[in-house]
Amino acid sequence: xxxxxxxxxxxxxxxxxxxxxxxxxxxxxxxxxxxxxxxxxxxxxxxxxxxxxxxxxxxxxxxxxxxxxxxxxxxxxxxxxxxxxxxxxxxxxxxxxxxxxxxxxxxxxxxxxxxxxxxxxxxxxxxxxxxxxxxxxxxxxxxxxxxxxxxxxxxxxxxxxxxxxxxxxxxxxxxxxxxxxxxxxxxxxxxxxxxxxxxxxxxxxxxxxxxxxxxxxxxxxxxxxxxxxxxxxxxxxxxxxxxxxxxxxxxxxxxxxxxxxxxxxxxxxxxxxxxxxxxxxxxxxxxxxxxxxxxxxxxxxxxxxxxxxxxxxxxxxxxxxxxxxxxxxxxxxxxxxxxxxxxxxxxxxxxxxxxxxxxxxxxxxxxxxxxxxxxxxxxxxxxxxxxxxxxxxxxxxxxxxxxxxxxxxxxxxxxxxxxxxxxxxxxxxxxxxxxxxxxxxxxxxxxxxxxxxxxxxxxxxxxxxxxxxxxxxxxxxxxxxxxxxxxxxxxxxxxxxxxxxxx
Numbered sequence: 001x002x003x004x005x006x007x008x009x010x011x012x013x014x015x016x017x018x019x020x021x022x023x024x025x026x027x028x029x030x031x032x033x034x035x036x037x038x039x040x041x042x043x044x045x046x047x048x049x050x051x052x053x054x055x056x057x058x059x060x061x062x063x064x065x066x067x068x069x070x071x072x073x074x075x076x077x078x079x080x081x082x083x084x085x086x087x088x089x090x091x092x093x094x095x096x097x098x099x100x101x102x103x104x105x106x107x108x109x110x111x112x113x114x115x116x117x118x119x120x121x122x123x124x125x126x127x128x129x130x131x132x133x134x135x136x137x138x139x140x141x142x143x144x145x146x147x148x149x150x151x152x153x154x155x156x157x158x159x160x161x162x163x164x165x166x167x168x169x170x171x172x173x174x175x176x177x178x179x180x181x182x183x184x185x186x187x188x189x190x191x192x193x194x195x196x197x198x199x200x201x202x203x204x205x206x207x208x209x210x211x212x213x214x215x216x217x218x219x220x221x222x223x224x225x226x227x228x229x230x231x232x233x234x235x236x237x238x239x240x241x242x243x244x245x246x247x248x249x250x251x252x253x254x255x256x257x258x259x260x261x262x263x264x265x266x267x268x269x270x271x272x273x274x275x276x277x278x279x280x281x282x283x284x285x286x287x288x289x290x291x292x293x294x295x296x297x298x299x300x301x302x303x304x305x306x307x308x309x310x311x312x313x314x315x316x317x318x319x320x321x322x323x324x325x326x327x328x329x330x331x332x333x334x335x336x337x338x339x340x341x342x343x344x345x346x347x348x349x350x351x352x353x354x355x356x357x358x359x360x361x362x363x364x365x366x367x368x369x370x371x372x373x374x375x376x377x378x379x380x381x382x383x384x385x386x387x388x389x390x391x392x393x394x395x396x397x398x399x400x401x402x403x404x405x406x407x408x409x410x411x412x413x414x415x416x417x418x419x420x421x422x423x424x425x426x427x428x429x430x431x432x433x434x435x436x437x438x439x440x441x442x443x444x445x446x447x448x449x450x451x452x453x454x455x456x457x458x459x460x461x462x463x464x465x466x467x468x469x470x471x472x473x474x475x476x477x478x479x480x481x482x483x484x485x486x487x488x489x490x491x492x493x494x495x496x497x498x499x500x501x502x503x
Contacts (some may be wrong), residue, residue, distance in 0.1 A: 023155070025155075034383050060189075104144045236443070299471075399462045406455055
């Protein structure tokens with residue numbers, strides 16, 4: 001009913017026109033310049049983009065099932081989701097500031113005699129020529145009021161832009177948290193499987209060492225071997241059993257870590273052992289460096305924080321200018337409820353108000369300076385994040401190449417050590433070498449086997465690290481940038497108003 005007044009409708013129309021035609025003061029966002037490269041120094045072979053569910057590249061059904069549980073059960077991820085929901089709510093709250101706020105009131109006053117008084121605090125006045133009488137009765141009152149800060153200078157729009165960019169940064173933070181949880185789970189799972197593989201090696205080694213001990217004991221009983229040979233064989237067996245127990249503990253701890261990552265109590269979670277697990281490390285295509293700016297969540301989050309800081313500059317610069325507020329009121333007073341909303345009982349008013357601070361002893365200037373400093377800080381953080389991302393990818397690409405070579409060398413070394421162990425044991429049985437030679441050969445063979453298993457794990461976890469360094473299969477929605485290229489060093493004076501950003 002407030003807008004039924006011609007004066008209110010006209011004022012609202014003028015306000016809307018002014019808002020649509022006005023400019024948002026301050027700099028429009030432009031992506032900061034960063035270090036660039038045409039290709040990675042350790043570029044691997046080109047290939048298709050990493051899939052969103054990148055863990056399927058390992059071809060392990062158990063890993064696939066665990067990764068699906070991270071999305072719904074990981075509590076660190078749940079915190080990031082809540083943070084994003086909070087940031088989105090702030091955007092909606094900030095958007096509401098662009099529109100009028102309207103309130104309504106209703107009241108019934110009773111009087112036992114004398115003239116009825118609407119009340120000094122009600123804000124209502126009697127229509128001209130109306131009388132309410134002095135007899136006992138009721139006075140019905142209803143009204144509405146509206147207040148609207150006109151965003152002539154774009155301060156509210158800059159605040160909304162800030163909130164939107166902060167929400168987009170929060171969305172990227174959520175993607176980073178999800179990718180981190182997925183990477184941690186994949187790494188823990190691969191480590192657990194490698195522990196299983198080493199335990200199988202040690203199981204076989206313990207059996208072999210027990211057989212060696214039996215051979216040595218028989219030779220000692222026959223008087224053809226010294227007691228020290230038996231003691232050495234026992235020491236070797238017990239050391240292998242100790243290493244096996246240590247791996248059992250390591251596996252249990254890794255299993256508990258996986259339980260926490262998928263939001264399960266450790267006491268209720270088990271990962272079945274795999275009888276034979278020897279998957280090759282997948283080759284991860286790196287693409288080109290330019291795509292890293294959109295593929296890696298922490299880079300995207302850092303850029304949105306730059307855009308948010310940029311919007312804050314305009315928001316603070318707008319404080320140099322006065323605020324313009326429209327207020328309107330409409331009230332109805334009647335002693336009869338059925339005639340309350342008749343025009344004879346209506347009063348309304350519309351007024352505009354401008355407010356500005358003429359002396360603040362440099363507070364506004366300091367606020368603008370602080371906003372510009374925060375912007376420069378955000379830009380530096382963004383550029384450092386980009387540099388760190390390039391470093392991560394280059395390191396993981398270099399490691400992928402070197403680890404493959406190391407794996408080939410260790411595989412050959414392990415084959416040679418196995419053959420040496422077998423030949424040395426046969427020579428000991430024939431009495432041509434002493435038992436110390438056997439112990440050395442068997443220890444070397446075991447170490448070579450375990451090193452090969454460890455190198456296989458290193459290649460697999462390096463693949464996980466490369467995926468996370470590249471940002472997984474996530475691609476951000478490109479931010480909308482303004483056509484203008486004003487920089488945050490623009491003058492805060494009113495004449496420096498720029499075209500509003502289209503965020």
